[in-house]
Amino acid sequence: MEPVKTTLPAYPEKATLEGRNKVIGFWLFLGGEVVLFGSLFATFIALRQAFHTGPTGEELFDLRLIALATGILLTSSMTSVMAIVGMHRNDVKSLRTWMSVTIFLGLCFLGLEIYEFTHYTSMGHKMSSSPFGSAFYTLVGTHGAHVIGGVIWMILLVARLPKTGLTVVTAPKFYLASLYWHFVDLIWVFVFTVVYLMGKVG
Amino acid sequence: MYLLAGGFFFLLGGLEALLIRIQLMYPDLDIFVGGTFNQLLTMHGTTMIFFAAMPIIFALLNAIVPLQIGARDVAFPFINALGLWLFFLGGVILNASWFLGAGAPEAGWTAYAPLSTPAFSHMGVDFYVLGLQVAGIGTWLGGINFLVTIINMRAPGLTFMRLPMFTWTAFVTSALVLFAFPAITVNLILLMFDRLFGGAFFNADMGGNVVIWQHLFWIFGHPEVYILILPAFGIVSDVISTFSKKRLFGHSAMVFATVLIGFLGFMVWAHHMFTVGMGPIANSLFALATMLIAVPTGIKIFNWLFTMWGGQVRINTASLWSIGFIPTFLIGGMTGVMLGVAPADFQYQDTYFVIAHFHYTIVGGMVFGLFSGMYYWWPKMFGKMLNEKLGKWNFWTFFIGFNLTFFPQHFLGLMGMPRRVFTFLPNAGLEMGNFVSTIGAFGMTLSILIFLLNIVITNRSEQTVPADPWDGRTLEWTIPSPAPEYNFAQTPLVRGLDALWVEKMEGNGQISYAEPLGRIHMPSPSVLPFLMAIGLTFAAFGFIYHTWFVAATGLIFTFVLMSIRSVKDDPGYYIEVEDIDEGVKV
Numbered sequence: 107m108e109p110v111k112t113t114l115p116a117y118p119e120k121a122t123l124e125g126r127n128k129v130i131g132f133w134l135f136l137g138g139e140v141v142l143f144g145s146l147f148a149t150f151i152a153l154r155q156a157f158h159t160g161p162t163g164e165e166l167f168d169l170r171l172i173a174l175a176t177g178i179l180l181t182s183s184m185t186s187v188m189a190i191v192g193m194h195r196n197d198v199k200s201l202r203t204w205m206s207v208t209i210f211l212g213l214c215f216l217g218l219e220i221y222e223f224t225h226y227t228s229m230g231h232k233m234s235s236s237p238f239g240s241a242f243y244t245l246v247g248t249h250g251a252h253v254i255g256g257v258i259w260m261i262l263l264v265a266r267l268p269k270t271g272l273t274v275v276t277a278p279k280f281y282l283a284s285l286y287w288h289f290v291d292l293i294w295v296f297v298f299t300v301v302y303l304m305g306k307v308g
Numbered sequence: 309m310y311l312l313a314g315g316f317f318f319l320l321g322g323l324e325a326l327l328i329r330i331q332l333m334y335p336d337l338d339i340f341v342g343g344t345f346n347q348l349l350t351m352h353g354t355t356m357i358f359f360a361a362m363p364i365i366f367a368l369l370n371a372i373v374p375l376q377i378g379a380r381d382v383a384f385p386f387i388n389a390l391g392l393w394l395f396f397l398g399g400v401i402l403n404a405s406w407f408l409g410a411g412a413p414e415a416g417w418t419a420y421a422p423l424s425t426p427a428f429s430h431m432g433v434d435f436y437v438l439g440l441q442v443a444g445i446g447t448w449l450g451g452i453n454f455l456v457t458i459i460n461m462r463a464p465g466l467t468f469m470r471l472p473m474f475t476w477t478a479f480v481t482s483a484l485v486l487f488a489f490p491a492i493t494v495n496l497i498l499l500m501f502d503r504l505f506g507g508a509f510f511n512a513d514m515g516g517n518v519v520i521w522q523h524l525f526w527i528f529g530h531p532e533v534y535i536l537i538l539p540a541f542g543i544v545s546d547v548i549s550t551f552s553k554k555r556l557f558g559h560s561a562m563v564f565a566t567v568l569i570g571f572l573g574f575m576v577w578a579h580h581m582f583t584v585g586m587g588p589i590a591n592s593l594f595a596l597a598t599m600l601i602a603v604p605t606g607i608k609i610f611n612w613l614f615t616m617w618g619g620q621v622r623i624n625t626a627s628l629w630s631i632g633f634i635p636t637f638l639i640g641g642m643t644g645v646m647l648g649v650a651p652a653d654f655q656y657q658d659t660y661f662v663i664a665h666f667h668y669t670i671v672g673g674m675v676f677g678l679f680s681g682m683y684y685w686w687p688k689m690f691g692k693m694l695n696e697k698l699g700k701w702n703f704w705t706f707f708i709g710f711n712l713t714f715f716p717q718h719f720l721g722l723m724g725m726p727r728r729v730f731t732f733l734p735n736a737g738l739e740m741g742n743f744v745s746t747i748g749a750f751g752m753t754l755s756i757l758i759f760l761l762n763i764v765i766t767n768r769s770e771q772t773v774p775a776d777p778w779d780g781r782t783l784e785w786t787i788p789s790p791a792p793e794y795n796f797a798q799t800p801l802v803r804g805l806d807a808l809w810v811e812k813m814e815g816n817g818q819i820s821y822a823e824p825l826g827r828i829h830m831p832s833p834s835v836l837p838f839l840m841a842i843g844l845t846f847a848a849f850g851f852i853y854h855t856w857f858v859a860a861t862g863l864i865f866t867f868v869l870m871s872i873r874s875v876k877d878d879p880g881y882y883i884e885v886e887d888i889d890e891g892v893k894v
Contacts, residue, residue, distance in 0.1 A: 142490035156515030234506030
């Protein structure tokens with residue numbers, strides 16, 4: 107059942123004090139996440155040549171697969187923007203559709219990553235095989251865990267949308283989920299560069 | 309709650325310290341030797357920093373920051389409760405190690421790899437890793453909460469440059485928490501993977517790098533010491549200004565000094581690593597940055613002195629602690645500059661000189677500041693005044709005991725006594741200093757007992773306290789003592805620095821309000837934060853004992869609760885106008 111169209115303020119996510127608190131709090135949360143990933147990247151860079159007896163990045167990585175995953179994830183960033191544009195027009199249907207597309211793309215990315223990890227472990231690239239292996243799975247895995255978290259969050263929000271409708275209470279949640287998704291995508295750009303490109307070329 | 313739990317852990321850490329000092333009272337004693345001594349000193353350091361100092365600071369931030377900015381509550385009450393339970397259960401996990409047959413962690417509070425890797429330590433370190441992880445998440449959430457509260461919920465007219473100093477330091481401290489804690493989170497994850505899943509981060513045989521631990525630890529750890537000391541600076545500023553009956557000298561300079569200290573706090577972590585072998589260039593840069601911190605800190609010291617100069621200084625327990633703070637912290641700061649000289653540091657490295665230095669800053673600085681704050685705000689928090697007579701005994705026994713304990717340690721260090729060892733030989737010239745030091749530790753113990761007695765006596769007394777017992781200057785003194793659950797019946801209107809003092813000078817008798825009296829919206833109480841923290845605690849024990857089923861159940865339980873929280877909205881409830889206490893006349 108489609109909820110009745112009500113008049114929403116122009117920026118519903120920032121219309122209430124609670125909403126504004128959430129938005130600022132979430133930006134700060136992301137600030138902390140930057141340090142988290144920064145530390146992981148620093149660790150990875152320090153250990154990226156420590157292959158021990160395990161396989162090297164050059165032997166492992168297939169850039170075609172990674173390029174596909176990157177394309178999927180960056181596209182999903184755009185679709186989540188479309189969802190928020192829809193929300194600002196108070197268009198619940200557009201919000202739901204584009205959010206669902208974003209979720210779908212997120213799941214595709216996860217599928218590729220699971221395939222990638224199982225493929226690597228079969229080639230002898232494990233957490234315990236070398237410091238490079240430990241650092242690789244910790245960094246890329248932490249990013250993957252963030253993707254899973256984002257997908258579950260968006261699924262919950264979209265599933266509840268018919269019941270809750272779009273209000274000044276729910277709008278901040280969609281806005282933040284979209285913000286989070288952009289952040290996760292942004293981190294992937296660095297993963298792509300530092301882990302895969304530098305591992306293959308550098 | 310924070311105060312109670314933090315106080316409990318403080319006593320625990322203090323007891324561990326006393327046992328350490330008893331062992332070192334005479335040469336060649338064998339009461340606590342070897343592994344037991346290592347466990348004691350590891351737990352003393354870890355408990356004091358993470359589970360005593362942090363929560364007591366958070367207790368004051370929670371109680372006072374909303375009052376000083378004219379807010380009804382913090383921005384996220386739910387997250388506040390979650391943070392509290394995570395911190396508390398983290399402490400429980402850590403201390404459970406004493407009782408579960410595993411033995412407490414023993415790798416030092418810094419848990420340097422490879423000492424903390426499975427090759428060189430037993431299960432105790434698992435409790436360290438997971439206890440700190442759970443508590444760290446809680447602290448980090450608390451930091452975000454205070455930042456948002458201060459940014460978004462200030463009363464009308466309360467611009468940033470009009471914020472009381474304590475709130476300013478709370479703001480910078482929270483920013484440090486936000487950016488420092490993720491570094492240790494990552495570090496603990498790396499160590500956990502090494503210990504539980506066969507990771508090779510710190511396994512030098514395979515090409516791992518143990519210095520990563522030190523870098524990440526101090527990228528967190530150095531800002532952490534400013535997280536501890538900045539709120540003390542804020543308390544001292546507020547207390548000295550109130551009891552000198554003058555506005556704080558150079559308020560804006562103090563603000564810039566605070567921000568600068570916060571910033572430089574992140575630039576100097578490697579001064580803990582001069583002897584690691586980073587090379588002369590890196591050592592010089594970090595030495596330079598370290599010594600720069602003396603500049604804003606010096607500005608602060610002079611501003612406190614200038615505030616008292618020409619003021620009508622009232623001496624009571626609260627102001628005694630603040631005034632005692634100045635020389636003791638100054639000594640700690642000066643030895644800090646000495647340690648910042650990289651070549652000289654090779655000499656001081658790992659001796660009692662370092663111990664003396666950081667106890668002069670953390671005890672002589674932070675603990676003095678916290679005591680000052682407790683005597684100052686006790687009436688606002690609990691509606692009763694702590695006994696002044698016992699308070700002065702409390703101060704003097706602590707002041708004397710503290711200096712007896714730690715002043716000789718400077719010389720012990722210069723004479724070559726290394727830290728972290730459980731005994732020393734007779735006739736090495738170290739007997740006198742160690743003996744005096746242990747006597748001092750008993751002095752501080754006596755002082756803490758007096759403080760506990762004071763709390764009990766105060767709690768029993770029937771006295772009531774006016775809203776403004778100290779002739780205060782800031783917003784927290786405009787509301788009844790103890791503060792009602794909604795803090796401010798009406799949001800105040802701020803018209804200058806030291807908002808209440810401005811109104812007093814104009815003879816208004818009370819603060820003006822920004823809104824008419826109306827019903828007040830309150831959040832509903834919720835059991836979810838507690839359950840979430842329980843879930844994570846279960847998961848932590850699952851990891852410690854390698855029972856993945858328990859770990860997974862705990863994590864899933866927490867995530868399900870998070871999902872429930874994220875889709876369910878809290879409508880809260882209202883306090884009606886007739887139930888609200890009208891504003892107070894001061």
